[in-house]
Amino acid sequence: MSLNPEYLKEERNQAWRAELRSKTKNKERTQIERVKMPELAPMIRVKYQDREVNMGLELDQALKEATRCMDCVNPTCIEGCPVSINIPKFIKYIEKGDILLAAATLKETNALPAVCGRVCPQEKQCESKCFYVDKLDKPSVAIGHLERFAADYERNSGAANIPEKASPNGIKVAAVGSGPASLAFAGDMVKYGYDVTVFEALHEIGGVLKYGIPEFRLPNSVVDFELENLRKMGVKFETNYIVGRTSSFEDLREEGYQGFFIASGAGLPRFMDIPGENSNGILSSNEYLTRVNLMGAAMDDKDTPVLKGKYVAVIGGGNTAMDSVRTALRLGASRAMIIYRRSEAEMPARIEEVKHAKEEGVEFMTLCNPLEYFADEKGRVSGMRLNRMGLGEPDSSGRRRPMPIEGSEFELDVDLVVVAVGVSPNPLVPSCLPDLKVTKWGTIVVDEDKMQSSISEMFAGGDIVRGGATVILAMGDGRRAAENMHNYLQSKSNN
Amino acid sequence: MNKIIEKTYFSDKVVKLVVENPLIAKSRKPGNFVILRIGEDGERFPLTIAGADPVRGTITLVVQIMGVSSSKLVALEPGDCITDLVGPLGKPTHIGKIGTVLAAGGGVGVAPLLPIVEAFKKAGNRVVTVIAARNKDLIILEDEIRKWSDEVIVMTDDGSNGRQGLVTAGMEEIIQREKIDECIVIGPAIMMKFASMLTKKYNIPTQASLNSIMVDGTGMCGACRVTVGGKTKFTCVDGPEFDAHQVNFDEMLMRLGGYLQEEKRATEIYLQKL
Numbered sequence: 001m002s003l004n005p006e007y008l009k010e011e012r013n014q015a016w017r018a019e020l021r022s023k024t025k026n027k028e029r030t031q032i033e034r035v036k037m038p039e040l041a042p043m044i045r046v047k048y049q050d051r052e053v054n055m056g057l058e059l060d061q062a063l064k065e066a067t068r069c070m071d072c073v074n075p076t077c078i079e080g081c082p083v084s085i086n087i088p089k090f091i092k093y094i095e096k097g098d099i100l101l102a103a104a105t106l107k108e109t110n111a112l113p114a115v116c117g118r119v120c121p122q123e124k125q126c127e128s129k130c131f132y133v134d135k136l137d138k139p140s141v142a143i144g145h146l147e148r149f150a151a152d153y154e155r156n157s158g159a160a161n162i163p164e165k166a167s168p169n170g171i172k173v174a175a176v177g178s179g180p181a182s183l184a185f186a187g188d189m190v191k192y193g194y195d196v197t198v199f200e201a202l203h204e205i206g207g208v209l210k211y212g213i214p215e216f217r218l219p220n221s222v223v224d225f226e227l228e229n230l231r232k233m234g235v236k237f238e239t240n241y242i243v244g245r246t247s248s249f250e251d252l253r254e255e256g257y258q259g260f261f262i263a264s265g266a267g268l269p270r271f272m273d274i275p276g277e278n279s280n281g282i283l284s285s286n287e288y289l290t291r292v293n294l295m296g297a298a299m300d301d302k303d304t305p306v307l308k309g310k311y312v313a314v315i316g317g318g319n320t321a322m323d324s325v326r327t328a329l330r331l332g333a334s335r336a337m338i339i340y341r342r343s344e345a346e347m348p349a350r351i352e353e354v355k356h357a358k359e360e361g362v363e364f365m366t367l368c369n370p371l372e373y374f375a376d377e378k379g380r381v382s383g384m385r386l387n388r389m390g391l392g393e394p395d396s397s398g399r400r401r402p403m404p405i406e407g408s409e410f411e412l413d414v415d416l417v418v419v420a421v422g423v424s425p426n427p428l429v430p431s432c433l434p435d436l437k438v439t440k441w442g443t444i445v446v447d448e449d450k451m452q453s454s455i456s457e458m459f460a461g462g463d464i465v466r467g468g469a470t471v472i473l474a475m476g477d478g479r480r481a482a483e484n485m486h487n488y489l490q491s492k493s494n495n
Numbered sequence: 496m497n498k499i500i501e502k503t504y505f506s507d508k509v510v511k512l513v514v515e516n517p518l519i520a521k522s523r524k525p526g527n528f529v530i531l532r533i534g535e536d537g538e539r540f541p542l543t544i545a546g547a548d549p550v551r552g553t554i555t556l557v558v559q560i561m562g563v564s565s566s567k568l569v570a571l572e573p574g575d576c577i578t579d580l581v582g583p584l585g586k587p588t589h590i591g592k593i594g595t596v597l598a599a600g601g602g603v604g605v606a607p608l609l610p611i612v613e614a615f616k617k618a619g620n621r622v623v624t625v626i627a628a629r630n631k632d633l634i635i636l637e638d639e640i641r642k643w644s645d646e647v648i649v650m651t652d653d654g655s656n657g658r659q660g661l662v663t664a665g666m667e668e669i670i671q672r673e674k675i676d677e678c679i680v681i682g683p684a685i686m687m688k689f690a691s692m693l694t695k696k697y698n699i700p701t702q703a704s705l706n707s708i709m710v711d712g713t714g715m716c717g718a719c720r721v722t723v724g725g726k727t728k729f730t731c732v733d734g735p736e737f738d739a740h741q742v743n744f745d746e747m748l749m750r751l752g753g754y755l756q757e758e759k760r761a762t763e764i765y766l767q768k769l
């Protein structure tokens with residue numbers, strides 16, 4: 001997706017923006033220091049699984065930060081955004097004080113700005129391309145914080161309006177899974193006038209946003225607000241419904257569904273296949289986070305148990321690993337450790353999460369790799385053996401390949417281990433559809449522009465197409481699939 | 496949806512429930528299970544679908560009271576609804592015409608065995624079934640099992656129904672008497688372990704239906720992992736039935752005890768509240 005340069009120019013030339021530009025000189029703008037996100041103090045926040053760490057900008061902070069943005073002639077930040085948000089336009093609306101218009105600008109291309117403002121890896125996307133970073137060697141405009149600010153402002157103002165809808169066309173379409181890809185798809189399809197049902201296997205809607213990402217990073221209320229909006233727009237949700245199991249695709253076709261969007265995610269946890277890994281007290285990050293986030297296991301009145309550890313090792317360096325290790329701290333670990341086989345520079349987690357984890361007291365054991373686990377007489381993990389790693393030549397991912405250092409083995413006492421070394425695509429849907437083309441990794445093959453699969457009325461997007469990716473990419477896929485499924489179904493009904 | 500239509504006590508610990516869910520009633524196959532959740536504070540837990548009536552749109556569950564979740568389910572009365580019910584899950588049993596099938600069920604494991612016995616019989620096999628429990632009160636579904644078996648042996652630990660002895664004694668008697676082409680065992684892990692050791696001695700292909708601890712039941716968490724043939728498998732999506740001779744039952748028994756402390760505590764709190 002990219003925005004037409006002519007259109008961007010036209011918008012930039014509007015009188016209100018020209019006026020803002022002339023009001024404050026760029027020299028003054030660049031003198032302002034990047035805003036600091038107000039945060040809950042580490043000592044306090046490690047006691048609460050459900051209190052958000054980032055507290056959000058105040059209005060005056062947001063206005064000041066928005067003033068830093070120079071409304072560049074060539075806004076390179078937009079190139080870094082997977083859904084091409086018109087970044088200077090929304091930021092200038094904030095500077096002008098029209099926060100609701102800023103939120104509306106975000107929603108032109110981003111269905112869930114309050115979510116993305118919190119979880120996008122901005123430092124690798126828009127912010128990495130900002131003029132401040134690129135040319136001035138200064139911290140970028142805090143685009144992510146501003147995005148969150150505008151979206152939260154709109155939500156809290158009560159002014160969030162239900163977008164206009166085309167009149168209903170009576171055509172039924174189904175979305176399989178209820179993660180960000182499906183939610184974005186459903187929002188657009190219902191606007192085009194379709195009768196949309198979202199099917200979810202679990203008892204809660206939201207996919208990873210609910211079962212994976214903890215409340216201290218993404219409060220459920222933020223997600224629920226978006227779900228409520230979709231409901232008001234007419235999207236139907238069916239929980240406890242596994243497409244391909246509860247009913248087959250054939251059954252749904254017979255019920256009149258004409259288009260399918262498959263966004264079943266990359267839910268299958270990987271393990272390392274090393275000795276002792278099936279001991280009690282060693283679990284996948286999916287299991288750990290699902291117990292705590294989806295089932296509320298940390299709360300006394302919930303039936304689902306979760307094992308608590310004093311010495312907790314989390315294997316991996318992504319967002320999932322950070323979420324798990326910080327959860328372990330909040331559940332009372334006295335030592336919470338990240339064990340990652342590469343160095344910190346290669347960690348795929350958002351920089352902010354790494355920073356927060358460190359502030360909270362997480363120990364980072366980088367360039368270490370688990371070899372084996374030991375268990376006590378009851379089968380509960382009691383220790384592990386690791387070795388240290390060095391970095392060799394870059395591998396296929398462009399990151400330097402970790403290599404074991406001979407003779408560097410050592411042991412560590414642990415009583416809980418969370419394995420967060422990645423996920424595989426959910427094989428359920430492909431296994432029900434022999435004609436559906438998949439790659440050797442099990443991801444669904446789609447036409448990249450249209451998100452259409454080898455079965456023409458089936459579109460797919462999100463992690464089931466990309467492997468483990470991001471919320472914003474999943475959402476972008478959902479929107480693209482909606483547009484193209486709409487065109488496809490229209491041209492079919494016109495013939 | 497998920498309304499309880501009938502409730503029958505087999506004993507004070509074992510209850511049969513007929514539950515309305517037309518979609519699952521239609522799509523389920525022998526060997527499939529469901530995951531349930533009772534109330535907003537409930538945990539997700541698995542139960543085998545013991546039978547289904549697609550015309551009425553109902554499924555049958557047989558549950559033994561173990562701890563909090565099974566107690567909460569049994570506390571529901573006809574007319575009440577189960578908060579969440581999802582399925583059918585797991586791979587269905589592979590049913591074919593193979594000759595003589597020896598089916599062995601222990602305790603509440605007889606419930607999931609019933610639809611499998613029925614399916615093997617309907618597929619034209621000779622079916623001999625051994626059902627076993629600690630005492631006569633815990634023997635369930637005897638008449639239903641008899642309906643679909645050519646012969647039934649009942650075994651109890653105390654001899655209060657049928658013969659005295661363990662399930663394996665009944666099995667061995669049959670194995671020594673006639674040629675068995677396949678064996679199916681469902682019951683407590685420890686029973687399946689010994690039944691599997693027995694049939695291995697006689698080289699009889701054996702399927703065991705494993706009752707690992709589960710959370711989602713869709714392959715997402717790995718709580719249910721077991722080692723089969725030296726490889727880690729997820730019971731909920733790769734099973735629940737596996738080649739019994741390849742299953743590492745000792746590891747499975749160890750993993751079943753993984754939350755013992757937490758379960759005990761939860762049960763105590765639950766009982767206090769009543």
Ligand SMILES: Cc1cc2nc3c(=O)[nH]c(=O)nc-3n(C[C@H](O)[C@H](O)[C@H](O)COP(=O)(O)OP(=O)(O)OC[C@H]3O[C@@H](n4cnc5c(N)ncnc54)[C@H](O)[C@@H]3O)c2cc1C
Nearest residue numbers: 177179180181201207208243264265319462463469470471
């Ligand atoms: C712990 C964690 C932290 C993360 N942190 C970040 C972050 O900070 N920033 C970021 O950008 N990304 C992050 N990600 C990645 C991001 O969440 C995913 O890329 C994104 O959610 C993928 O969206 P999706 O719509 O493809 O699928 P998912 O969100 O995975 O949802 C798929 C849903 O489909 C359901 N389903 C599967 N099969 C069926 C079926 N047959 N019928 C019905 N339902 C079905 C599943 O139950 C699931 O709920 C994180 C992921 C995890 C696990």
Ligand SMILES: Cc1cc2nc3c(=O)[nH]c(=O)nc-3n(C[C@H](O)[C@H](O)[C@H](O)COP(=O)(O)OP(=O)(O)OC[C@H]3O[C@@H](n4cnc5c(N)ncnc54)[C@H](O)[C@@H]3O)c2cc1C
Nearest residue numbers: 540541542543557558559561562563564565603706707758
């Ligand atoms: C695929 C599958 C099918 C099943 N089918 C049935 C069925 O048809 N009828 C039925 O009564 N039960 C069945 N079970 C077992 C049932 O899920 C558990 O008994 C139930 O979850 C116990 O929950 P609870 O909260 O009542 O007890 P808890 O408090 O969780 O446990 C109490 C006691 O039961 C033991 N226990 C816990 N989970 C299991 C388990 N999965 N298997 C064996 N023992 C366990 C614990 O170690 C503890 O001693 C099945 C399990 C699986 C995996």
Ligand code: SF4
Nearest residue numbers: 069070072077130131
């Ligand atoms: S590159 Fe930076 S300064 Fe320029 S428009 Fe984008 S956010 Fe503003």
Ligand code: FES
Nearest residue numbers: 712714716717731
């Ligand atoms: S129960 Fe979660 S993977 Fe099997």
